[in-house]
Amino acid sequence: MGSDRSIPSLTADSLNPKVLKCEYAVRGEIVSLAQKLQQQLQANPGSYPFKEILYCNIGNPHSLGQQPITFFREVLALCDHPTILDKSKTQGLFSSDSIERARQILDQIPGRSTGAYSHSKGIKGLRDTIAAGIEARDGFPADPNDIFLTDGASPAIQMMMQLLIRSENDGIFCPVPQYPLYSASIALYGGTLVPYYLDEATGWGLEIRELEKQLETARQKGINVRALVVINPGNPTGQVLAEENQRDIVEFCKKEGLVLLADEVYQENIHVPEKQFHSFKKVCCSMGYGDKAIPLVSLQSVSKGYHGECGKRGGYMEVTGFSPEVMEQVYKLATLNACSNISGQILATLVMSPPKVGDESYESYLAEKDGILQSMARRAKMLEDGLNNLEGVTCNKAEGAMYLFPQIRLPNKAIKEAESRKKEPDAYYATRLLYATGIVVVPGSGFGQFPGTWHFRCTILPQEEKIPAIVSRLTEFHQKFMDEFRD
Numbered sequence: 001m002g003s004d005r006s007i008p009s010l011t012a013d014s015l016n017p018k019v020l021k022c023e024y025a026v027r028g029e030i031v032s033l034a035q036k037l038q039q040q041l042q043a044n045p046g047s048y049p050f051k052e053i054l055y056c057n058i059g060n061p062h063s064l065g066q067q068p069i070t071f072f073r074e075v076l077a078l079c080d081h082p083t084i085l086d087k088s089k090t091q092g093l094f095s096s097d098s099i100e101r102a103r104q105i106l107d108q109i110p111g112r113s114t115g116a117y118s119h120s121k122g123i124k125g126l127r128d129t130i131a132a133g134i135e136a137r138d139g140f141p142a143d144p145n146d147i148f149l150t151d152g153a154s155p156a157i158q159m160m161m162q163l164l165i166r167s168e169n170d171g172i173f174c175p176v177p178q179y180p181l182y183s184a185s186i187a188l189y190g191g192t193l194v195p196y197y198l199d200e201a202t203g204w205g206l207e208i209r210e211l212e213k214q215l216e217t218a219r220q221k222g223i224n225v226r227a228l229v230v231i232n233p234g235n236p237t238g239q240v241l242a243e244e245n246q247r248d249i250v251e252f253c254k255k256e257g258l259v260l261l262a263d264e265v266y267q268e269n270i271h272v273p274e275k276q277f278h279s280f281k282k283v284c285c286s287m288g289y290g291d292k293a294i295p296l297v298s299l300q301s302v303s304k305g306y307h308g309e310c311g312k313r314g315g316y317m318e319v320t321g322f323s324p325e326v327m328e329q330v331y332k333l334a335t336l337n338a339c340s341n342i343s344g345q346i347l348a349t350l351v352m353s354p355p356k357v358g359d360e361s362y363e364s365y366l367a368e369k370d371g372i373l374q375s376m377a378r379r380a381k382m383l384e385d386g387l388n389n390l391e392g393v394t395c396n397k398a399e400g401a402m403y404l405f406p407q408i409r410l411p412n413k414a415i416k417e418a419e420s421r422k423k424e425p426d427a428y429y430a431t432r433l434l435y436a437t438g439i440v441v442v443p444g445s446g447f448g449q450f451p452g453t454w455h456f457r458c459t460i461l462p463q464e465e466k467i468p469a470i471v472s473r474l475t476e477f478h479q480k481f482m483d484e485f486r487d
């Protein structure tokens with residue numbers, strides 16, 4: 001038989017080192033451990049001192065029982081199966097405006113089928129509707145040609161990193177703490193993350209002085225900083241920027257020649273009456289910059305807001321202030337993915353153009369939306385209060401988004417114990433919390449944090465009736481943990 005030539009095997013060492021470097025904490029080690037515990041619990045109920053794993057690690061509302069918005073799903077169902085549009089029973093099962101909307105959308109889809117590829121930016125008629133929605137939100141015009149529909153905001157983030165990063169000398173300014181998709185995609189494309197620290201003492205404030213200081217430091221190291229990422233409302237930190245602060249950020253980007261990457265996926269998630277969301281597009285326009293003077297990318301997603309349709313993978317980026325030559329290259333990148341999925345495109349359109357006063361669905365739509373948002377605000381407050389009652393824990397208000405990011409001041413003995421196990425102290429705390437309570441949170445080290453401080457991120461998404469039990473389990477665990485390691 002043939003010779004004994006050995007076939008070179010595929011090993012981790014032989015892979016792209018940029019892939020190896022990239023880490024994504026919200027689906028990291030602690031989540032794999034939780035999934036293992038869940039299997040053990042299913043095979044052997046009673047093997048842990050809790051009945052279920054409570055996933056507070058990721059902003060995935062439907063996985064924890066949140067119900068979809070009826071109007072959105074009716075339109076999606078009708079678009080996916082248009083033959084029922086002409087059946088008489090459909091009138092009784094679906095609202096008149098969802099039937100009407102599905103007809104309008106189907107008229108805009110080439111071939112009237114959600115099974116067909118579309119234009120790489122997304123279906124033109126849907127982009128027209130989204131542009132009108134942006135215009136209604138901001139009070140300034142939006143151009144459908146500036147809109148790229150994407151499979152959630154994640155591919156848009158990656159596309160921008162791919163576009164901007166040429167080598168490790170190219171830097172992307174990111175908040176710390178940050179949403180780890182930024183650090184992961186910067187690592188993947190071989191750039192350098194240039195951190196700017198949010199100020200925990202002022203409710204995770206974004207200070208221009210800090211931006212200036214870090215920019216100077218990066219430039220001294222020979223880093224060419226190309227873009228500033230701003231997450232508003234913040235993840236994991238939950239702050240909502242004041243309009244004046246946003247104006248200063250825009251001026252800073254203009255002065256320093258930076259692309260402003262405005263991650264605005266939590267724009268509907270505002271929990272406090274004293275804060276309001278303002279898009280950076282609106283802020284730029286209101287400063288008289290029109291939509292050409294600042295290179296701005298604004299991200300929106302169907303995964304967040306009150307709808308929380310993470311699995312549908314819909315979203316868009318509105319790209320303004322790029323030259324026609326650069327836009328052509330962005331478009332080329334979009335064509336490599338053929339197009340984003342059509343259900344996600346439809347959903348992104350519905351999110352930016354929900355039922356209006358007088359539509360049959362309007363009242364029920366509003367009741368569903370308000371019910372979800374008001375409950376989220378109550379859950380955020382209950383968890384915030386519960387966390388602030390814990391020894392050595394301080395938690396800023398979740399003004400927006402879906403998370404709390406408390407600081408935990410751990411006893412030295414606990415930090416030493418973590419070090420002896422080669423774990424970050426907050427990862428050790430989170431692991432012990434999981435084993436004791438079944439609650440899954442993400443250690444702060446996965447998001448970045450000011451050196452020497454420890455945090456964890458906890459979502460506000462478990463159903464409201466579960467929150468009191470979560471708070472009491474957390475309180476009991478925390479007290480025991482502190483007692484065990486008290487110096």
Ligand SMILES: Cc1ncc(COP(=O)(O)O)c(C=O)c1O
Pocket residue numbers: 059151152153154155179231235263265300301302303310314315
């Ligand atoms: C700040 C931020 N940006 C973007 C995303 C990406 O979400 P998706 O790709 O589901 O739109 C997330 C998801 O949690 C996020 O928190």
